[in-house]
Amino acid sequence: MESPVIATSPATLHVVATPIGHLGDLSPRALEVLGSVAAICAEDTRHTRQLLAHFGIERPLVALHEHNEDAQAGQLVERLRAGEALALVSDAGTPLVSDPGYRLVRAARAAGIRVSPVPGACAAIAALSVAGLASDRFAFEGFLPAKAGARRKRLARLASETRTLVFYESSHRIEASLADLAEAFGPARPAVLARELTKLFETVLDGSLERLLATVSTDPNQRKGEFVVIVEGAGDDADARVAEGRRLYSRLVAHLPPSTAAKLAAELSGAPRKALYGG
Structure with a gap:
């Protein structure tokens, strides 16, 4: 049996999953890594500072987001080359899943730097695990386009996809996106709407796209928070x-x-x- 990997190793980029809501979901290993690296690369340093403060961790933070990742990646790789251990986190969940970070990971790997995952929460997987829809084959689509025309074109291309489809959506677009899903896939297509997973007002609703749209349209509470939409794939024939x-x-x-x-x-x-x- 192999020996366990120590919490941090020199010249390693640790990709660390953080909670999507419930702070109890931060793993002991993640706590150890975050408390021992030279610095933590964070999508929103204010958000991450609050998370660290809750656990009594004080570490230097480096802002790494979609607007500065290209510029920051080279500097961070140089720090890794110099022997520092760094951590990469997003605002919530597993980094790089609809979040920044892949450019840094790609640059680190190209430089021969070790990149090590510290697994944990992921909203897409958490929703899929409770949806009751086929999960042996699924396609993660992330966020749909914000503009209606582009969103409908994307959905038209996905209408014949036989794998279960997983989407992220925001509160101000969930109603419009469900309407477009029902139009593109048919109102009777089975789906699941997971909202505020692991948080106080968590809800997981299932039914046809038409039924989910009706619920969201008539209940303002179901238009609040963060959403994962899971849609059954098209039948094979x-x-x-x-x-x-x-x-x-x-x-x-x-x-x-x-x-x-x-x-x-x-x-x-x-x-x-x-x-x-x-x-």
């Missing part, structure tokens, strides 16, 4: 054909009369024409 037909129709109808676009989309996808266009 009929559902996939219809989803692909709708995707093709949405592209063709921009250039052809609706009836012609539906006819071509049905022929190309094998989906029933009436499922694509009611005319």
Whole structure:
């Protein structure tokens, strides 16, 4: 049996997962690493300073976010080359999962620096574990585009995806995103809405996309917080054909009369024409 890895090693970048809500989810190993590195690279130093203060940890902090990561990566790699151990954290959860950090990790690995994970909380995996939808194959899509047009195009491309789909969404876009999901995937597609995971007002709702949209639309409390949306994948046969037909129709109808676009989309996808266009 191999000996356990010591908390920190010289010239190592430790990628440390932090809680997504409940502070009790910070692992003993994460506490040991954060308390012993030369510095901690943090997405938001104010947020991380509060987390460290809760656990009585005082370490130098370096701001590392999407606007300065390219510039900071070289300087941090030089510190690692000099033998320092550094930690990388995000505001919550596992770094690099819809968060900054991959440029630093890539630069460190290219320089031959050891990069070591300190596993822990991840909102996507936490939601998937309680969703009750197929989890043997899934696709993580992160945040959908903020603009409606770009969001609908992305969803149209995903409509025929047979794997379970996992999205992050913010409180001010959750209603619009659910409406677009229902339009792109069909209102009856099963889904799960996980909100404020591990926090005081945690809720996990399941049902069709139409039902989840109705709940969020009528209950203001269900529009607050941070969300993970999990959507069942398209069926391997009929559902996939219809989803692909709708995707093709949405592209063709921009250039052809609706009836012609539906006819071509049905022929190309094998989906029933009436499922694509009611005319």
